[in-house]
Amino acid sequence: MECRICSGRLRPFADFGRQPVSDAFVAPGDPGPEFFFHLAVGVCADCSMVQLLEEVPREKMFHDGYPYLSSGSAVMREHFAGVAERLLATELTGPDPFVVELGCNDGTMLKTIAEAGVRHLGVEPSGGVGRRAAARGVRVREGFFEAAAAAGILAEDGPADVVYAANTLCHIPYMDSILRGVDTLLRPGGVLVFEDPYLGDIVARASFDQIYDEHFYFFCATSVRAMARRHGFELVDVERLPVHGGEVRYTLARQGARTPGPAVARLLAEEEAARLTEPATLRAFASRVAANRDSLVALLEGLRDEGARVCGYGATAKSATVLNYCGIGPDLVPFICDTTPAKQGRLTPGSHIPVREPGAFADPYPDYALLLAWNHAEEIMAKETAFREAGGTWILYVPEVHLMGA
Numbered sequence: 403m404e405c406r407i408c409s410g411r412l413r414p415f416a417d418f419g420r421q422p423v424s425d426a427f428v429a430p431g432d433p434g435p436e437f438f439f440h441l442a443v444g445v446c447a448d449c450s451m452v453q454l455l456e457e458v459p460r461e462k463m464f465h466d467g468y469p470y471l472s473s474g475s476a477v478m479r480e481h482f483a484g485v486a487e488r489l490l491a492t493e494l495t496g497p498d499p500f501v502v503e504l505g506c507n508d509g510t511m512l513k514t515i516a517e518a519g520v521r522h523l524g525v526e527p528s529g530g531v532g533r534r535a536a537a538r539g540v541r542v543r544e545g546f547f548e549a550a551a552a553a554g555i556l557a558e559d560g561p562a563d564v565v566y567a568a569n570t571l572c573h574i575p576y577m578d579s580i581l582r583g584v585d586t587l588l589r590p591g592g593v594l595v596f597e598d599p600y601l602g603d604i605v606a607r608a609s610f611d612q613i614y615d616e617h618f619y620f621f622c623a624t625s626v627r628a629m630a631r632r633h634g635f636e637l638v639d640v641e642r643l644p645v646h647g648g649e650v651r652y653t654l655a656r657q658g659a660r661t662p663g664p665a666v667a668r669l670l671a672e673e674e675a676a677r678l679t680e681p682a683t684l685r686a687f688a689s690r691v692a693a694n695r696d697s698l699v700a701l702l703e704g705l706r707d708e709g710a711r712v713c714g715y716g717a718t719a720k721s722a723t724v725l726n727y728c729g730i731g732p733d734l735v736p737f738i739c740d741t742t743p744a745k746q747g748r749l750t751p752g753s754h755i756p757v758r759e760p761g762a763f764a765d766p767y768p769d770y771a772l773l774l775a776w777n778h779a780e781e782i783m784a785k786e787t788a789f790r791e792a793g794g795t796w797i798l799y800v801p802e803v804h805l806m807g808a
């Protein structure tokens with residue numbers, strides 16, 4: 403098996419078995435045939451990039467019905483408003499600046515840029531969320547970004563000062579075409595800024611549900627720097643972010659254009675000290691994950707046997723890995739509440755647990771709620787204080803299985 407970045411040898415270290423497309427919620431009654439793939443992860447012996455061994459065709463994941471909305475969480479709305487303000491203040495200060503966002507989703511970040519009257523373009527392959535962005539005054543180009551699309555954008559709009567992507571680049575196996583496209587599109591002093599789940603946090607927290615079809619790469623400073631250099635870029639800045647269970651924002655500039663900031667050397671040293679990309683570290687992570695799976699299943703089976711009422715909270719994309727890897731079905735978690743209208747009334751992919759509207763959570767409150775959207779735990783627990791006041795207990799499984807009751 404070959405690395406998608408450098409063709410080096412991949413060393414597999416974790417296997418989650420047969421998995422569905424994480425956002426392919428199925429209609430009840432006749433679910434029809436579902437698409438499954440083998441979810442397993444390896445690390446490149448040469449460039450240290452951690453990546454999936456099997457790639458799901460992009461059209462199966464990112465299409466007109468893609469349900470995830472960036473604007474769905476107040477914390478994320480605030481986060482992206484902050485990103486936009488910072489880009490406006492630091493990178494988009496020249497005459498007539500131009501910013502391109504890859505995977506702009508419903509325009510949560512670009513909305514602020516558009517309101518500031520700055521030239522921008524969101525590239526979005528999922529038509530439904532792209533139309534939401536357009537309705538908010540964001541200029542959207544529907545389609546996948548790659549080298550050819552970049553040439554088209556350059557011809558139409560001229561070079562970009564910033565190419566930005568949040569929770570998008572890690573979704574894209576064909577990084578070679580992406581970075582060639584960014585190289586085409588960026589003006590000489592321009593930057594590529596992207597933020598994605600951080601391998602260091604995933605390993606430290608055993609947050610194995612960050613591993614699902616859409617997350618092809620698990621970046622860290624070590625592997626991103628190697629990837630950047632293959633394309634004439636240099637990693638010039640990194641910043642740890644608390645969102646989505648721990649992310650890093652990477653800034654790439656052309657080699658020689660900017661001096662790397664001190665945070666880069668610090669994070670590289672931290673990764674080296676932790677032996678983050680070494681197979682032994684990653685195999686130990688996989689063992690912790692398997693132990694978490696066993697204790698979560700034992701807990702849920704115990705609750706079922708004693709007649710406790712259990713439900714799931716948040717039919718997230720990442721919950722597909724938890725439910726299918728652990729073999730959790732409606733016998734252990736009879737339903738899951740979720741705020742996304744497109745998921746309600748449907749069944750979770752592979753595990754076939756009914757998804758209900760948020761009101762079902764309090765009607766009446768269950769004894770236990772499995773918090774599948776744990777990356778929004780603080781926001782959710784603040785919103786749902788009445789659940790614990792009513793005697794309810796949260797079940798969490800990151801970094802290990804634990805309960806949070808009244």
Ligand SMILES: [Zn+2]
Nearest residue numbers: 405408446449
């Ligand atoms: Zn490699």
